[in-house]
């Protein structure tokens with residue numbers, strides 16, 4: 424499973440869109456989900472993730488550059504579409 428960082432408190436957790444074990448934050452909006460997906464070992468190495476976690480703990484939320492954000496949102500929408508297709512087929 425994916426190693427991820429909570430976008431609210433910087434705690435390490437498993438899976439980008441799971442609830443944080445510490446603060447229970449759950450990414451809901453597209454922006455939050457894109458940021459949550461970005462802050463996983465899928466996109467960054469452990470050292471960078473640790474730095475991001477550190478900034479969040481210090482009250483400085485990470486900022487995605489628009490290029491990265493756009494790429495992730497695109498992946499997010501593709502994933503959503505695939506998921507909906509599966510759900511429709513399952514019905």
Ligand SMILES: [Zn+2]
Nearest residue numbers: 429432443446
């Ligand atoms: Zn948290």
